[in-house]
Amino acid sequence: MISFKSLEEELFYKTLRIRMVEERIAEIYPSDKIQSPCHLSIGQEAVAVGACHSLTNEDLIFSNYRGHAYMLAKGGSLKEMIAELYGKYTGCGHGKAGSMHLFSEKVGMMVSSAVVASTIPHAVGAALGMKNNQRKNIAVTIFGDGATEEGIFHESLNFAALKQVPVLFLCENNGLAIHSKLNARQAYKIADIPKSFGIKTIVCEEGYDPLKVHACFSKAIQEMKKNPAPVFIEVTTCRYREHVGPNEDFNAGYRSKKEVDIWKSKDPVCTNKKGIEQYAPMIQKEINEAVEFAENSPWPEAKELLNDVQ
Amino acid sequence: MTSNKAPKLNDKSSYLTLSQDFAGEVISFRKALTESMEFGLKEFPNTLIMGQGVDDHKGIFGTTAGLAEKYGADRVFDTPLAEEGMTGVAIGASLAGMYPIQTHIRVDFALLAMNQLINLAAKYKYMSGGKFEVPMLIRMIIGRSWGQGSQHSQSLQSLFGHIPGLTVMMPSSAQSILESYPYFMMNHKGPVISIEHRLLYDIDFRVSDIPRQKESSPLTSYIAKPGKDLTIVATSIMVLEALRAADYVKKNAGIDCEVIDLNCISHPNRQMITESVKKTGKLIVADTSWQAYGVCAEMCRIISETCPTALRAPVITMGMAPSPCPTAKNLEDLFYPNERGLVDEICKLVTNREEHGIVLPTDQSTVESYKTFKGPF
Ligand SMILES: Cc1ncc(C[n+]2csc(CCOP(=O)(O)OP(=O)(O)O)c2C)c(N)n1
Numbered sequence: 001m002i003s004f005k006s007l008e009e010e011l012f013y014k015t016l017r018i019r020m021v022e023e024r025i026a027e028i029y030p031s032d033k034i035q036s037p038c039h040l041s042i043g044q045e046a047v048a049v050g051a052c053h054s055l056t057n058e059d060l061i062f063s064n065y066r067g068h069a070y071m072l073a074k075g076g077s078l079k080e081m082i083a084e085l086y087g088k089y090t091g092c093g094h095g096k097a098g099s100m101h102l103f104s105e106k107v108g109m110m111v112s113s114a115v116v117a118s119t120i121p122h123a124v125g126a127a128l129g130m131k132n133n134q135r136k137n138i139a140v141t142i143f144g145d146g147a148t149e150e151g152i153f154h155e156s157l158n159f160a161a162l163k164q165v166p167v168l169f170l171c172e173n174n175g176l177a178i179h180s181k182l183n184a185r186q187a188y189k190i191a192d193i194p195k196s197f198g199i200k201t202i203v204c205e206e207g208y209d210p211l212k213v214h215a216c217f218s219k220a221i222q223e224m225k226k227n228p229a230p231v232f233i234e235v236t237t238c239r240y241r242e243h244v245g246p247n248e249d250f251n252a253g254y255r256s257k258k259e260v261d262i263w264k265s266k267d268p269v270c271t272n273k274k275g276i277e278q279y280a281p282m283i284q285k286e287i288n289e290a291v292e293f294a295e296n297s298p299w300p301e302a303k304e305l306l307n308d309v310q
Numbered sequence: 311m312t313s314n315k316a317p318k319l320n321d322k323s324s325y326l327t328l329s330q331d332f333a334g335e336v337i338s339f340r341k342a343l344t345e346s347m348e349f350g351l352k353e354f355p356n357t358l359i360m361g362q363g364v365d366d367h368k369g370i371f372g373t374t375a376g377l378a379e380k381y382g383a384d385r386v387f388d389t390p391l392a393e394e395g396m397t398g399v400a401i402g403a404s405l406a407g408m409y410p411i412q413t414h415i416r417v418d419f420a421l422l423a424m425n426q427l428i429n430l431a432a433k434y435k436y437m438s439g440g441k442f443e444v445p446m447l448i449r450m451i452i453g454r455s456w457g458q459g460s461q462h463s464q465s466l467q468s469l470f471g472h473i474p475g476l477t478v479m480m481p482s483s484a485q486s487i488l489e490s491y492p493y494f495m496m497n498h499k500g501p502v503i504s505i506e507h508r509l510l511y512d513i514d515f516r517v518s519d520i521p522r523q524k525e526s527s528p529l530t531s532y533i534a535k536p537g538k539d540l541t542i543v544a545t546s547i548m549v550l551e552a553l554r555a556a557d558y559v560k561k562n563a564g565i566d567c568e569v570i571d572l573n574c575i576s577h578p579n580r581q582m583i584t585e586s587v588k589k590t591g592k593l594i595v596a597d598t599s600w601q602a603y604g605v606c607a608e609m610c611r612i613i614s615e616t617c618p619t620a621l622r623a624p625v626i627t628m629g630m631a632p633s634p635c636p637t638a639k640n641l642e643d644l645f646y647p648n649e650r651g652l653v654d655e656i657c658k659l660v661t662n663r664e665e666h667g668i669v670l671p672t673d674q675s676t677v678e679s680y681k682t683f684k685g686p687f
Pocket residue numbers: 066114115116143144145146147148172174176177178243362391393419422
């Protein structure tokens with residue numbers, strides 16, 4: 001275990017670790033060793049770290065396809081994650097799930113789904129179960145701004161508010177759905193929607209800062225554990241790379257590099273050189289081991305194809 | 311109440327205009343799609359193209375790219391992520407005289423719109439005693455390619471083919487698109503679902519000099535290759551696999567296969583299929599999807615109902631393994647049906663022996679792009 005001087009340092013370390021993992025994946029990607037479409041979280045890691053830091057293994061999270069950061073922030077195994085991307089038997093889903101469907105049953109990372117908004121009600125249902133069993137835990141659902149356009153999002157908010165279940169709606173607002181900006185898709189302000197259901201709603205505009213994100217979440221989570229009720233937190237964030245895949249795509253013209261550069265200038269994982277110097281070597285070592293583990297792991301046997309179907 | 315207004319058609323034009331423009335040329339599946347999208351916008355002022363990403367730089371694998379700039383954002387527009395709602399909007403627009411073309415970049419996402427498709431679009435005409443119709447085209451793309459996994463690769467034609475009131479296409483060539491898409495826009499008054507296979511997009515096809523249909527509709531099946539020893543009924547990319555397999559067994563074992571391109575899932579040419587089976591006495595069905603309750607099962611129904619005694623051997627069906635799609639490459643290769651498996655089945659069927667002794671082809675897939683395909687999406 002590494003001992004940290006401060007919470008800030010610990011959160012910085014966790015964020016840097018995810019960034020370095022993602023960058024390594026992007027590096028490996030062109031080799032075709034990872035034959036699984038990856039929606040990298042580069043630029044958005046601080047949200048996952050800040051949100052998950054105050055959760056226990058019994059608090060359950062339900063993610064979407066952009067799930068690498070949540071798998072790691074929730075404490076899922078890096079080795080199992082990389083092996084899953086490689087399609088190896090030692091991956092969390094025995095190589096059958098891929099990047100878009102990560103999970104870790106050991107730490108309450110329940111699912112990642114590639115169908116937008118599809119797991120939002122799962123968290124509501126899990127929270128219903130927790131409340132009925134008088135467990136002092138919460139369920140978290142993670143989704144993007146685009147997901148709020150789906151009917152199921154509104155249906156889930158309504159039911160959560162109706163039953164006052166301890167579900168935390170976490171909206172990662174990166175302003176984009178693939179290449180489409182908010183104003184091309186939405187005639188509403190996201191935070192107004194949960195408010196209209198009477199759900200406590202918080203907006204955190206500093207999604208680059210894991211400490212600030214953490215502050216929002218830890219307070220909300222503590223309250224939810226005392227008095228079960230839904231909470232909605234919208235975090236403004238920024239996706240640095242293309243929607244899916246390892247590259248930047250500023251040449252596509254749907255947004256400018258400048259917008260992203262402004263964000264990077266505030267992002268501690270870009271600016272805190274001293275911190276990077278201090279922690280990068282040990283993180284690199286861990287990543288090397290995970291990649292080696294994945295490369296040396298066996299493929300799933302043919303019989304795996306029909307295992308776990310029914 | 312106003313009655314449904316079909317899109318204004320130019321009486322002089324025939325739906326074959328577009329395919330005739332390309333007669334004798336070699337064009338890709340993608341190009342045929344692009345051309346047919348543009349044809350719709352250019353010829354018919356009521357055509358709309360709506361869907362997530364239709365107006366971005368990638369434009370549904372290039373098939374709608376540039377059209378928003380050219381024909382305006384009122385006619386070609388991005389939609390919110392709201393599959394069911396947007397399908398309902400398309401139905402409403404159709405009732406008001408528009409011809410909506412809706413896109414789903416994965417078949418899987420259309421599952422969110424099942425209510426509108428099955429409970430509404432498929433039933434408007436019937437429930438209105440024929441007074442309302444909802445002409446519209448819904449393009450859905452099968453996402454198969456490496457690593458797409460369980461939720462981005464499904465081939466769900468049988469779900470739609472099951473429903474009276476839906477017309478379901480699976481074009482397997484540029485020609486099929488050039489003939490059928492204009493037909494839908496000009497002559498067909500109901501909702502059409504066209505399931506396009508992504509691996510076909512980069513493949514080039516020669517468009518024949520003479521139209522395959524002169525008077526009647528392209529909602530039918532075609533003989534892709536005549537033969538006498540056995541019948542293969544195939545869909546979508548499996549037509550290409552079947553043609554390659556047929557070629558292989560002809561050269562290596564002197565077996566003469568007849569390949570039927572089913573083409574229209576909802577309107578198979580039953581007569582063509584039964585006549586072929588009566589001639590050959592042997593049937594293989596090669597579908598892109600799961601066998602149970604699907605195209606494979608339907609072909610068996612057609613034969614059992616019309617000419618059960620024509621079969622001289624049990625029917626063989628080929629499709630995806632009965633599991634969700636895995637991402638590990640070695641399992642994915644086992645999951646999908648391929649030319650090699652097809653050759654094996656053909657040889658077993660014709661020689662009536664498990665150990666037929668005919669050497670199987672080594673390479674496993676029709677599509678070069680499949681092997682060389684680089685992700686991510
Ligand atoms: C139901 C559904 N519709 C469409 C898609 C295609 N798609 C995948 S991600 C995406 C954008 C989602 O944007 P957002 O929710 O903001 O999340 P982000 O990817 O920006 O993290 C779309 C349209 C899908 N996967 N599922």
